[in-house]
Amino acid sequence: MSGSTAILVSIALPLLGMPFIALASRSPNVREAIGLIAAVLTFGTVLSLLPSVMDGAQPAAHVTDVMSGLSLAFKVEPLGMIFALIASGLWIVTTVYAIGYMRGHHEENQTRFFVFFAFAISAALGVAFARNMFTLFIFYEVLTLSTYPLVTHHRSKEAMRAGRIYMGILMSTSVGFLLLGMVWTWQLTGTLEFAPGGILTGKASEGIVIVLLGLYTFGTGKAALMPFHRWLPAAMVAPTPVSALLHAVAVVKAGVFTIMKVVIYLFGTELLSGAGLSEWLTYIAGFTILVGSLVAMTKDNLKARLAYSTISQLSYIVLGASLANDLGVLGGSMHIVTHAFGKITLFFCAGAILVALHKTEISDMKGIGRQMPFTMFAFLIGSLSIIGIPPFAGAWSKWYLVLAAIEAHRYVAAGVLLMSSLLNVLYLLPIPIYAFFATATNDHHADGLHEAPLACVLPLLFTAAGCLVLYIYPDPVLHLLLMIGGAMP
């Protein structure tokens, strides 16, 4: 399969799976088999692009010109390759997990769930492969709309209210700021193509560059930069697999991925770093990191705590982008990968606890390590990776980010990163520690193994193992990331 076909096929496969999933709604086994096959095929197709991208090629596909000069087109560059691999690869894992979770938790309307899930993955891949900002924006909006039915899955009053916040923030930021920034860029430069070194150099005054950067970063509501972060905790009413894959990986990473792409390929890091035009963003990101962590500490609901932790962690990546040097880009992009594995593990665990023990509040989780040793062990690994302790993957990205901050002489940023690690320890580690060492307060059947279904436990062990493997063997990822911006390693 040629590169351009592979791109189109990988985006089309989840869409093609949708009607079949819908048709098989009467037989859950067939339906889920179809979902799994679609996921595996999609991942396989994305994977088939990897060798050529590793060799420095950039496969491309052109669909159509929507308006003159504005085309719906795709091109695979290293950063997009990584994002696509993560989204499609973890889709397989999440599908397996979702089967266990949705059945174990007796969710209703499972068919609709699997259909829109596939839709969202297709949109995420479109974002990953977008050749220009125009295409990226299209899929960005499709991603918002396709996840709305998932967020509001329960159709309750609460889900409806959460859906309003979700749509309200994501739509108003993208329409009010991102679209404005995009049309403005188009008006200034006559192109929206992602090009190494950026397209804005020499086309816009420093003031306009700062305003545009603001429009892009705040316009990308999915990156959950404060004060536009409220949608993410609201989205937690969704079933856990949605929170795990979409609101820890695909959707939020699409947001920070967009910011990375914009910084690298529209502005160009040189333009931003030269006059310190992105320095203000470093402080906004730093603020979000700290405040996100602090709010996380106050949350007793596990998913809510994880949501605020995600808000904080996403800003690591924004911070990396705002430093606008090679190390910052490397560290930020690396964090897209490492945080994905760590956070999805934590969400899987949260869901497993809900399915097995019906617990959502952290204060009720004392002593559950004896009933769910595998789950809580995975939780520990995920936490350690998020904190950034070797030998887990998170250590790499944090290392590069701190180096980048020092190189850019923004010592405050380095301080923020270290401080945040400390806060991570405080809000994450007590959970597994209490689970293993505290005694349950008033649980009468607190002994004996009581894990979630196997389909839930295996995926979370897998992603936890991923945290370890990525620490020991980060070379392929590093190899790809060093090629970002067109440079050969």
Added chain:
Amino acid sequence: MIDMHLPILLIVVPLVSAPLCVLLRQKTLVWAFASLVCVASLGLASMLLIRVLEEGVISYAIGGWIAPWGIEYRVDTINAYVLLLVSIIAAVLMFFALPSVVDEVSGKQHYLFYTAYLLCLTGLMGIAITGDAFNVFVFLEISSLSSYTLIAMGRDRRALTASYQYLIMGTLGATFIVIGIGLMYMMTGTLNMFDLSQRLPPMFETRTAMVAFAFLTVGMLIKLAMFPLHMWLPNAYCYAPSLVTAFLAATATKVSIYVFLRFTFTVWGAEFVFEKLNLDIFLIPLSLIGIYVTSLSAIYQTNIKRLLAYSSVAQIGYMMLGIGFVSVTGLTGGIVHLFNHALMKAALFLAAGCVVLRLGSSNLADWKGLGRRMPVTMAAFVLAGLSLIGVPLTVGFISKWYLILAALEAGWWPIALLALLSSLLAVVYVWRVVEVAYFQKADDDSKIKEAPLMMQISMWGLTGATLYFGIQTDLTVNVAQRAAGLLIGVTP
């Protein structure tokens, strides 16, 4: 032979067919005949557009009397585009017509309904095609009188008052227009638009010219339902039969906007209107205020058809905003939105019509749980609603893109921001319907059937078009760009 007489055939065919409908009293027969006429008009209009794109302006002298003495039909890119739009909508709606008219119009009046429908079509096409100012007025009256009749045929008795209200406002507008045209005739002694454009400039300094322009413009603004002269529209759209609502929403105001474009840009000239009289200084703020006020009104409506009607007024604001920029990009945005909005609003009114057929109500409260009860219809409603919001991959996005670009080109970024933020109001009023239909349980959860296939064809045809033209803009944008260039006087 047909090629030679295309312009006149486009008018004569529906005009002659209308009274023939009276002879065919059988319901299905008269419907089949009217459909045939609409399809023929669509064919003629497409041929006309192709010829215009190939050969440039076509001038046709009625009865061989050469202009400016005789009446001239003058077709260039812009009115060929409008003619195509009107005939597409008329033809696509005919599928919907059969079951819907049977349901909503009393059996004895069917043949009269189709007579009025064809007359209305004739009037709208006539306005668009003619190159004679007085002829515009004549066709305007033909289309208006027939649409008063069509509206009055609504099942609800309030349709009568709505129609009467429209009659008063419409007549007022038409009178203003005819006064304006009369003054122009008095000054120049000609009624031919092209001739007028040559003879008017020396008169620009006179007070008569100003008065003529003022009468004409206010008259046109009433007819196109520009805020705050839109009060006739919500009731008329709300109580008319569903088919009529969809037809008028998609064509009548659009043709009026065409008339506005024709008189301001071709007859008076942009220089006089926008540089001397500075109409834009009044047009742009008024459009923006209109967009906000009517969008907010839409949010608080409890009847879907009225909600959509207010949204129409808001969307007219976007078109006028684009025109107000007086640039090729702005006009392109306005003209593209004219086409795009016709598609999406017709699709939305048809979806509402499908629900009315099954539920007998367009009250929002009765739409609870419709997402489950009529999933196919509601899916079309949501898709067309997304287009109204301006989500990418739909036509609404294309319009929005050009309007924002035009604002930025002019250096007016606050206007760009205001226009973008206003589209969030569309999110609110579309989502209100979505939440009721998908999140609330129906009081009476009995099974209802989906709308008949015929109606689905029309509805999905238009919904599909809103998606198709959101990706393939060759026809819509390119033609609009050429038309905009013609109006401004730059050849692209």
